Amino acid sequence: MNRQHYVFPKWSNMLLPTLIAVSTVVPLYVVLLAAYGFSPKATDVGYQPEQPIPFSHAVHAGQLGMDCRYCHNTVEVAAKAAIPPTQTCMNCHEKIKKDSDQLQLLHETYQRGESIPWVRVHDLPDYVYFHHAAHISRGVGCVSCHGRVDQMEVVYQHEPLSMAWCLNCHRNPEPHLRPLGEITNLAYDPMVELTADERHQLRKLHSIDPSQDCSTCHR
Amino acid sequence: MSSVTIDNTVEDPKQRAPLVLNHDDFASVTEEICRVNEAPKPPKAWYVSFIIANMLAGLLVLLLAYLFITGVGIWGNQNPVMWGFPIVNFVFWVGIGHAGTLISAILFLFRQRWRTAINRFAEAMTIFAVICAGLFPGIHVGRIWLAYWLFPIPNQMGMWPQFRSPLLWDVFAVSTYFTVSLLFWYVGMVPDLATLRDRATSRFKAIIYGLFSLGWRGSMRHWHRYERAYLLLAALATPLVLSVHSVVSFDFAVSQLPGWHTTIFPPYFVAGAIFSGFAMVNTLAIPSRQIWGLKNFITMRHLENINKIILVTGSMVGFAYMMEFFIAWYSGAHYEAFAFINRAFGQHAWAYWIMVSCNVISPQLFWFKKIRRSIPLMFIVCLAVNVGMWFERFVIVLSLEQDFLPSSWGYFTPTWIDIWMLIGSFGLFMTLFLLFIRFLPVIAISEVKAVMPQADPHHDQKHGEAKA
Numbered sequence: 001m002n003r004q005h006y007v008f009p010k011w012s013n014m015l016l017p018t019l020i021a022v023s024t025v026v027p028l029y030v031v032l033l034a035a036y037g038f039s040p041k042a043t044d045v046g047y048q049p050e051q052p053i054p055f056s057h058a059v060h061a062g063q064l065g066m067d068c069r070y071c072h073n074t075v076e077v078a079a080k081a082a083i084p085p086t087q088t089c090m091n092c093h094e095k096i097k098k099d100s101d102q103l104q105l106l107h108e109t110y111q112r113g114e115s116i117p118w119v120r121v122h123d124l125p126d127y128v129y130f131h132h133a134a135h136i137s138r139g140v141g142c143v144s145c146h147g148r149v150d151q152m153e154v155v156y157q158h159e160p161l162s163m164a165w166c167l168n169c170h171r172n173p174e175p176h177l178r179p180l181g182e183i184t185n186l187a188y189d190p191m192v193e194l195t196a197d198e199r200h201q202l203r204k205l206h207s208i209d210p211s212q213d214c215s216t217c218h219r
Numbered sequence: 220m221s222s223v224t225i226d227n228t229v230e231d232p233k234q235r236a237p238l239v240l241n242h243d244d245f246a247s248v249t250e251e252i253c254r255v256n257e258a259p260k261p262p263k264a265w266y267v268s269f270i271i272a273n274m275l276a277g278l279l280v281l282l283l284a285y286l287f288i289t290g291v292g293i294w295g296n297q298n299p300v301m302w303g304f305p306i307v308n309f310v311f312w313v314g315i316g317h318a319g320t321l322i323s324a325i326l327f328l329f330r331q332r333w334r335t336a337i338n339r340f341a342e343a344m345t346i347f348a349v350i351c352a353g354l355f356p357g358i359h360v361g362r363i364w365l366a367y368w369l370f371p372i373p374n375q376m377g378m379w380p381q382f383r384s385p386l387l388w389d390v391f392a393v394s395t396y397f398t399v400s401l402l403f404w405y406v407g408m409v410p411d412l413a414t415l416r417d418r419a420t421s422r423f424k425a426i427i428y429g430l431f432s433l434g435w436r437g438s439m440r441h442w443h444r445y446e447r448a449y450l451l452l453a454a455l456a457t458p459l460v461l462s463v464h465s466v467v468s469f470d471f472a473v474s475q476l477p478g479w480h481t482t483i484f485p486p487y488f489v490a491g492a493i494f495s496g497f498a499m500v501n502t503l504a505i506p507s508r509q510i511w512g513l514k515n516f517i518t519m520r521h522l523e524n525i526n527k528i529i530l531v532t533g534s535m536v537g538f539a540y541m542m543e544f545f546i547a548w549y550s551g552a553h554y555e556a557f558a559f560i561n562r563a564f565g566q567h568a569w570a571y572w573i574m575v576s577c578n579v580i581s582p583q584l585f586w587f588k589k590i591r592r593s594i595p596l597m598f599i600v601c602l603a604v605n606v607g608m609w610f611e612r613f614v615i616v617l618s619l620e621q622d623f624l625p626s627s628w629g630y631f632t633p634t635w636i637d638i639w640m641l642i643g644s645f646g647l648f649m650t651l652f653l654l655f656i657r658f659l660p661v662i663a664i665s666e667v668k669a670v671m672p673q674a675d676p677h678h679d680q681k682h683g684e685a686k687a
Contacts, residue, residue: 007425032370039375163535165378 008122040160048156050120053105061186062150068142068184077130084119086110121155123148129219138206139177143186144169150186166217170210177202222601227520229591238333238670240515245668252300252574252662253418255511261657264510269653277614282640283358291361296635300619304637305359306470308644310612311495313393315466315486316400317460318496319345323403324456327449333524335666336514336516339411340507341500342404342657347396347651348499351644356389385469392466396459403452409435410420410445411660464492471615478558478618481546487539491608494578498604505598507656519592526591529604533582536611540579554623562614566630570614600681 014159036042060066068075071088086109089216093103109116126131136142138160142149147158159165175191179200182188200216202208210216227236242248253633286293296303319342326334362364369390371379380387413435416428433440468488471479501522539549547559562571581603621628655661672678 007422007429013434015430034374041375160375160378162375164375167377 040162040165044157044162045160046156047121048154049121051119052117054102054154057149057152057155060131061212070148075132076136077133079129079133081132086114086116089116109110121157122161124161128217130217136183137180137201138208139180139183140169140173140189141178141183141185141190144176148186167212171210173208173210174199174203177206177208228523229516232649235672236520237460237672238520239667240335240518242515242671244673245671246478247669248610248671249414249664251420251515252513252660252664252667253415255656255661256415256658257418257420262510264506265653265657267549268649272646272649276645277646278642279640279647282307282636282643284614284642286358287363287638288569291359293636295631295636295637297529297629298630299627300614300617302619304633304641305355307609307612307616308641309355309359310467310488311609312355312577312644312648314346314350314464314608314612316352316396316498317464317492318349318488319343320396320400320403320460321458321496322500323400323407325455325456325460327453328457331461332670333521335663335670336521337500337504337525338666339404339407340652340661341375341496342400342407343655343659344499344503344652345400346404347399347648347655348496349393349400350651351648352649353393353397354644356386364583367687373417374569385466385473387499389470392463396463397455399452399459403449403456406445406448406452407666408660408662410437410442410665411663412535413437415660460493461489464488464591470643471503476558476618476622477552477554480614483544483546487536487543490532490539491578491611492536494529494536494582495523495604496610497528498601498608499534500598501529501601502605503652505594505601507543507661511661512658513662514657516667522594522597523591526585526597526600529582529601530585530591532579533585533604537579537583537667540575558618558621564616565621567614567617567620570610570617574607574610574614574634577603580606581607603655604655 029184061068071079071084073084077201085107089106090110093106097103098107105116145159146160148157174196178188178190178194179202182193186200196201227238227240229236240246242251275544293306294303296305319338322334322338322341327338356369357363357366360369368380369387371382371387380390409432411433412428417430419425419428465485465488468484472481472484474480502516504522504525508514523554544559544563547555550556581600583592583602584596589599617631620631668674
């Protein structure tokens with residue numbers, strides 16, 4: 001045999017094992033990267049945009065103990081939980097902290113009859129329909145989706161709001177059910193306060209049978 | 220090497236018909252087959268066909284881009300025929316692919332020695348056909364960037380594909396089939412790639428062929444493991460020949476549409492697939508052996524054997540067509556009866572009769588030895604079968620036109636994009652096939668040598684005589 005036939009140096013013996021190793025590790029890495037790195041858990045949770053006015057939920061809903069529904073007043077009857085108009089703020093701030101620098105924008109917009117350009121935090125895709133009232137009136141509390149807003153200086157997204165996350169609850173709603181009186185009580189935990197049987201009774205009381213049809217949310 | 224051609228189609232019980240003609244030694248076999256790859260320039264016919272095939276494949280790429288930008292509305296798919304050309308083309312190409320596995324797996328297990336000359340390029344044909352087939356359901360999803368939804372991948376939607384749907388089984392069946400066929404093809408090619416590596420005249424070629432021959436040295440141990448692996452793959456691939464097209468047929472049979480919802484579909488589809496696959500093998504083999512002078516390996520006997528398989532499977536298909544009509548009548552289900560009468564005499568009757576004349580009548584000509592052994596005639600029949608088998612799927616899919624409710628009836632018209640995408644898929648197929656012929660060993664060199672009488676260790680001995 002002609003020596004010239006040996007075109008490969010000795011290290012090329014390692015090519016095949018390396019190729020096999022790379023071709024198993026790389027796809028695995030890519031899949032894991034895509035599954036975790038691009039999941040809403042990684043990309044959306046913790047979204048905390050800067051708001052035009054440093055409004056503190058921790059102060060209003062936490063320290064002062066205001067009910068969520070004082071400002072988000074449509075939540076029990078409509079699909080949307082309304083962002084309060086400037087007038088709602090002025091109910092109190094007409095008198096309280098009138099001259100605060102931080103509230104300058106509030107007064108300016110109020111005088112001009114404009115809205116405060118709040119930045120939306122919880123934004124579902126346009127092809128998803130979520131109905132607040134449908135959930136609130138059956139005992140799914142605010143905290144289930146929004147987290148402890150009463151402890152947030154600046155509101156951030158607490159849950160992934162992904163489809164799997166929605167379906168988790170639609171497939172097994174009982175851990176999230178509470179008496180209607182505790183709907184806005186963010187500190188209330190049905191898993192602590194209620195027995196499994198009581199939660200089951202709540203489910204029966206409100207005849208909760210969450211649909212998993214596509215058209216439930218993708219109308 | 221003499222140029223005397225022997226007629227090896229004669230059946231003589233006293234003697235095995237030779238499968239390799241005009242070769243007495245192994246070296247000249249290697250020489251002749253490798254010439255296809257080693258000639259400094261391929262024949263003119265290669266250039267001409269490659270340019271045409273490439274242009275058509277390029278057209279397909281452009282149309283795909285147009286499709287992705289615009290959406291599936293550019294096709295003729297419209298209520299009630301939501302499955303138009305894409306599914307027709309898919310089933311057509313998957314069917315073509317079946318000959319490769321049948322030749323490589325089933326004929327191998329049954330020790331049909333004549334398979335060695337045609338298995339390599341039939342397997343290549345299978346792989347390229349499955350690539351063309353896989354393209355169509357992939358682009359049929361419309362939003363191509365969501366095509367990964369076909370696979371059960373955990374996702375943020377908390378959703379799985381519908382495991383009860385045959386469309387998902389199809390994904391598994393076709394991807395398994397592709398993987399196994401590719402492995403089979405490649406494993407079988409390793410010793411021949413090593414031959415090309417050892418004969419390579421340039422360093423570049425030596426490196427490329429060297430990489431793909433995986434360090435094959437032709438030692439006894441290599442051969443032993445190679446043969447084991449090949450046998451195992453053959454055993455693995457054998458059920459696939461039957462299962463893949465059965466699953467494809469479930470796409471139709473599991474639904475409740477009259478004309479689709481029949482138990483005969485799986486065997487009928489498998490027979491049809493092998494039928495169309497073998498017709499395509501002949502369609503490719505006849506010009507190839509002519510252009511590259513491979514007549515000593517792909518002999519008239521090989522072509523005749525293929526024709527016999529076409530005759531058998533064609534008759535099965537014809538029988539299936541008859542049974543469909545019989546059951547439509549015998550079942551007493553008048554929707555079923557209507558579907559079949561409509562098939563034969565309805566608005567697309569022309570397609571039905573093209574199908575019948577190409578698939579049922581034309582292969583029957585192979586009862587005649589003269590036709591079975593005449594190159595031009597068999598070529599025409601094989602082309603007719605290719606056309607007929609495409610129309611078979613077309614006819615089946617168009618059962619959608621007129622179902623239970625007359626108010627939802629419609630008429631399917633393909634757009635020019637439908638038609639050019641079908642033609643473009645042939646361009647893609649031929650491009651791949653022509654590249655294969657130019658750069659890879661088109662005939663299994665090592666296997667072909669094994670069916671020569673010289674491979675028998677006792678070849679030089681007279682009967683009852685000990686070797687010196």
